[in-house]
Amino acid sequence: MAKRNFSSKRNAIYKAVCDTKTHPGARWIYDKLKPEMPDLSLATVYRNIAVFKEENMVNVVCSVNGEERIDSNTTAHPHFVCSCCGGVYDINTNDNAHNCQTEILDKGFRADKKFVLYHGICPKCSSTDCTN
Amino acid sequence: MAKRNFSSKRNAIYKAVCDTKTHPGARWIYDKLKPEMPDLSLATVYRNIAVFKEENMVNVVCSVNGEERIDSNTTAHPHFVCSCCGGVYDINTNDNAHNCQTEILDKGFRADKKFVLYHGICPKCSSTDCTN
DNA sequence: ATTGTTGCAAAAATTTTGCATTATC
């Protein structure tokens, strides 16, 4: 594991990810922090997301319109992607196998992560006849 | 649904997707067909993938290194992504809930698709000490 | 001092699009 120095930018970026339920992409984080951190660069956001992935501090939950969306909650839990607004949500289901830890896969495959993703229309878009 | 004309390019692209187990991306399809179809354009591959998505002939299974990977088998089934070689595989598991059709989600969420994705190391990369 | 982090601009890489041409109906 690479050596890391303290970095206030890194801390702020990680905190922004932890403090939102939006499962943000790099752009969202950058736009969120830029006002209070005028010298922040988008490259720094990307570089730190790469660090978070490396250190297993975040998972990439899905890609929406070509943009990776991350989650600081790295425990296995299902997500819902709205095909209308692109929102990514944590969701509850009646399928209790979602969080199953030790599944038996085909011989030779060693899985360390499992992702369950639903695609559909979220409540907000259902009620507003969203036409994205 | 948009009106469609016959197109030999479209047919060839769809056949290429159906005939492989690689869960290909646009580039793979293009490289596969280019030799036998020298006037094929990458833009045509992308445009036709867009058509296939629209008509639900394929699903986007995941993104690997920023590239969308598609599957002509649109029945729900789990996939495995190798974090080493980037290969995408159909996989069997002992979790029989994977193919559950009608799950109860949080109120207001209407899902029409479900994707189950495992991340890990595939048999080939396990045996060759892949260091990608 | 050494090495990690950052901003900036440039570069990669994937995907989309405008437009003239060709194919299908």
Added chain:
DNA sequence: GATAATGCAAAATTTTTGCAACAAT
């Protein structure tokens, strides 16, 4: 003939990288 499909090049995105300046150890 009308309209859909395509090639090509250019554009739009997202993400990565080279490099000089700066910060942390």
